Amino acid sequence: MRGYLPDCDIRVPDSLAAALDLLAREPGVWTPFAGGTDLMVVYNAGRLKATRFLDLSRLSELRGIQEDETSLAFGSLTTYTEIRECRAVHQHFPNLVKSARVTGALAIQNRGTLGGNIVNASPAADTPPSLLAYGAELELVSPRGLRRVAYDRFHLGYKRMDLAADELVARIILPKPTGRSFHYFRKVGTRQAQAIAKVSLAAHARIEDGHLAALWIGLGSVAPAPVRARNAEAALIGKPLAALPIEAAREALLGDMSPIDDIRASAHYRSVVTQNVLGHMLRDLAGA
Ligand SMILES: Cc1cc2nc3c(=O)[nH]c(=O)nc-3n(C[C@H](O)[C@H](O)[C@H](O)COP(=O)(O)OP(=O)(O)OC[C@H]3O[C@@H](n4cnc5c(N)ncnc54)[C@H](O)[C@@H]3O)c2cc1C
Incomplete structure (x- = not known):
């Protein structure tokens, strides 16, 4: 009913x-x-x-995108349209803009919020892989005060989060990438628009002296919640761009995923396609 x-x-x-x-x-x-x-x-x-x-809609404290020297802080009520229209987000966090562009259509982008996407905690949501790839932190507020949680520790299982019943997500804080950086986002769905992800992968890397100095990879739709691909990252960090161990990283990636069969894709499809997207990302990175 x-x-x-x-x-x-x-x-x-x-x-x-x-x-x-x-x-x-x-x-x-x-x-x-x-x-x-x-x-x-x-x-x-x-x-x-x-x-x-x-209803949070009148809480001006949860609105707006604030920039300082080292970070951008998004109020949890920030909409996809606001993300798409913010120059600083384009400049520092292009993956997040790409995630916002492929979320629903314009009506959803005008109304849906970043905080709502996080707390709804769908494994297939579009912004979480990018937030993971940018090392996001969440600022949570409750009657007891403020606390900060690294976003890669926030999701504890399917729709389970490190969020108390009386807590709100207040802000999402992204540290600005430093040095020479590489950004990649790919959502695989049935269509280019208005599709729920079968798999998605966002990555952000820092390159120093032709080597992969740091790497963050966020995955969607391949586990009970959005996850960091820590095994694949470990296989790649420190390696020269000219000789990235793509096969070893694809293999390691299997340890980061626990995909399921559902109406959108089989577990096998999800594993293979995520490995292929990783391979594609690494070939782009090698040419960066
Ligand atoms: C037609 C359609 C298409 C869609 N397409 C996509 C898509 O392509 N990709 C995608 O990722 N999602 C998609 N969505 C899902 C949805 O639009 C997003 O998840 C959106 O970001 C949710 O934000 P909201 O503000 O509307 O959340 P709400 O519906 O208001 O809330 C969602 C959950 O978050 C909680 N919540 C919200 N804000 C806070 C806060 N500040 N603190 C604590 N808890 C909070 C609520 O209690 C609720 O549990 C789609 C939805 C529809 C209807």
């Missing part, structure tokens, strides 16, 4: 302090509601158990 709106209680606080006050009084009772593009789908299908919502 579809959801029934009169059953719902929606509070619209106009400051973060008021929102945190509500969370402090009734922890776990209020479900944050950002753009609603994930929540409304579940609601409409009658599968949303929550009936009490904390």
Whole structure:
């Protein structure tokens, strides 16, 4: 049965302090509601158990993209359209722009938020691989104060996160790449647009003296949650671009994935295609 709106209680606080006050009084009772593009789908299908919502839309503290010398900080309510339109994001984090461009269509990009994409925690979501590849940190806020969590430690399993019931994602902080860097993003879906990823891979590398000095690889749709490809990274870091061990890295990548069969792709397809995308990324990197 579809959801029934009169059953719902929606509070619209106009400051973060008021929102945190509500969370402090009734922890776990209020479900944050950002753009609603994930929540409304579940609601409409009658599968949303929550009936009490904390609408975040008036919390100016969670909006905007702030730049300083070393980082960009995205308010959790930052939309895909805002990401696409921000010059500093294009300059420092091109993978994130590419992720935003392939997320839904314009209506979703105007309304869906970065914080919502993270906390909805779909293994197939489009921004998490890029956030992993850029070493993102999350700033979480609750009635107890602020804490920071490395994004690659945030997802604990399928839809399980290091996020307490009374915590909100406040900001997503990305350190600016330094030195000579390489960026790569690839989403494989049924179509170019409006498709859920069968697999996705984002990478960011720092190159020094013709060697791979640092490398971050984020994967989507190949595990219960978005994951770093730490085994593949370890096989590659320190190697000369002229002789990247592509076969060894493809092999190591198998240890980073635990894909499943579902309606979009088989586990076998996901493994092989992710290995192929890695190979493609490394050939691009060798020519960079
Ligand atoms: C037609 C359609 C196409 C889509 N296409 C794509 C796609 O191509 N790629 C993709 O990745 N996604 C896609 N999505 C999913 C969705 O649009 C994104 O995940 C979006 O970023 C969700 O953001 P939101 O603000 O709408 O989240 P909401 O629906 O408001 O919330 C999602 C979850 O996050 C929680 N939440 C939100 N903000 C916070 C916060 N600040 N702190 C704590 N918890 C919070 C909510 O309680 C809820 O559990 C699509 C959805 C639709 C309907």
